[in-house]
Amino acid sequence: MKNMTQKMLAAVLVSFGIAGVPARAQNVIKIGATAPITGALSSIYSIQGKLWDAWTQAQNEAGGIYVKSLNKKLPIKIIYYDDKSDPKVSVKFYERLISEDKVDFLMGPPGSPIAFAASTVAERYKFPMIHGAASDPQIYSRGFKYIQGVLGPATDWSHYFFEMLGKQGKVKTAALVVEDSLYSRGVAAGVRQLAKKAGIKIVVDQTIPADNQDFTAVTAQIKQANPDLVYVATFPPFYIRFAKQAAELGLKPKAMHCSTCSAVSVRNALGSEAEGITGEVFWVPGMKLGDYKMLERALTISGLDPVQWTFALISIPALEVIRAGIEKAGTLDRKAVYAAIQSNEIPTVMGTFKAVGKGVGTLNPLPMQVHDGKVGVIYPPAAKTADYIYPR
């Protein structure tokens, strides 16, 4: 009899455990990510965490994100770790974010090589990951179903710049210098096509190791070809070395473009030599697209100068896409949110995002030019904050 009672009690407890205990009410939306706060990519992403903290505060000041199924707004919390610009560290922390921190959504790490490795975790656990600064086509060519980038492919990086040059018709020849890295090679592949489309002939095309220190030979080759435009597909440290040597050797093209040269490190290192160079940027003050007031508030809270940290800003559209996905799905169910992200056009501070298949988005950086040490967007007309000066 006693045994029977025990069995019944156990059965009641088990059934209560399965069905009877109400689920703990969710009171915060947790978003997880890693960022290269230290290491090789820290020159453009070291303040990433500070920006995320500030955007979280700005979003929570507005009450958080509305979840229809709960009929209330929930505050957000971004849990992030420093991946040291190391793919394996990033992988380890994404495992932690999923299994220990139990985040609701994942944002991909900035930087293509890191995103390449980290995205395997998302795919393995079927856990959607929204990527900000990761645009190399290889990331999205593996048939992964659980990664979605907000950017267009790296081959479209300078799409607007060449569209502008094509319309103006002043630049006829270009030299292409490519840093041998995942991102830069992707950008260069696009430049070759975009230049052709814009009627620009590439007269020099050189890919150079990322740690190269001596640019004498390539500079001499460019001087001899005398192109209107020198386009350098690279990260800032490589460009700084190249630009300094090129200036010393007397290379002064009518236009100089560097794909990541809106970064503050370039302007600080080159001083007056940076005047008139063009590059790509994601957002500058004065651009009034999407929920720009939230971004301005976040920048005020953080005290960060957006023109100093142009590349870290690309994570903001990724957050806006997650926010819109939750609002449109009306639930925190990951599957539903991911479906909403992939099937809706979402306005962001950098333009309208749309998933166009295979994990690729539609946002492209905008061309900028340095005037008096400041960065101004020069194209397209809807986002323009300054005029393009040619020759520089």
Next chain:
Amino acid sequence: MTAKLTDVHSRRFKYRSALILLAAAILGSAVVPILGTSYHISLLFFLFISITLASTYDILAGFTGYLNLGHVVFFGIGAYVFGITMQAGGGTALALALPPLLTVLFSVAIAYPLFRLRGAYFAIATFGILKVMEVLASNLRDLTGGTTGLSIPPTSSTEITFYMAGGLCFAAIILNAWIAHSRLGLGLLATREDEEVAEGSGINTTRIKIYAMALSAILPSLAGATYMWQMTYIDPASAFGSDIAFVPVIMALLGGSGTILGPVIGAIFLTVVEEVLWSHVGYLQLTMYGIVLICVGIFMPGGLMRSSIFARLHARIGLPNHYGYQPYRLFRITRGDSNGRGDHQ
């Protein structure tokens, strides 16, 4: 006679203790995929890889005093061979069989010219080999993917790679212990103490150094293959970069080069410190990491294993102290060479 019997009994007891400890560690690791989370699996996976690299690095450095700064070249070759074979549709079995074969051939091929050098020259030359491999991996684009890297489809489960990494880690520890007890180990130690005298005593020092180099290449190559299988992506910097090159060296020196458990303790210590700093400290992690390393270097110059606490444990579990070190007190700075060897009396 009685004293001898007591010694034999005592040694048997100590070896039994060591075996029990090893079995407990293997069993404890084996249940992690069942009881732990994916994060624990991932954390231990990378720890196993680190221990494998540090322990095998110490086969050459610890026994012979030759600092192979290019030790991770075997890891990198293993990763690339695995990736290339998988991409070519060779299958997992072949992709796992090729790395040790090729790295042993490679290690023997480079060993002959390298062992004509000694001291700092040997260390620099091995580092040069690593840089050559990095350049080759960056430029043989059709084979390696160049700086863009090489990728393979992701695995559905991390358990196979976890157990493989665990197996390699324990194999590396056992290999070190075996060498310490073998004639090869004695020959290597004699070479370390005085190469000319060892030659004069009939030891073919070149041959045993090549054996040691080849032995130290097998497990890292498999670790590289396992890493590639788990990560599904490798690029020249991850395989042959300077950052990764010094990790096993630092782990072995920090733990205590020339002791069986030194590289293991060094790897665990660095992993734990990194994990705590990177997970719980928002800023200045690198600075704090550096301070920890400096403190260990100043206060425990022979490595953690030669601090009195660890040395006692080492002796207690019956692992041989194959350099005849006298354990010295914690925080006592003694004279010693770059490996921490010297007058510890």
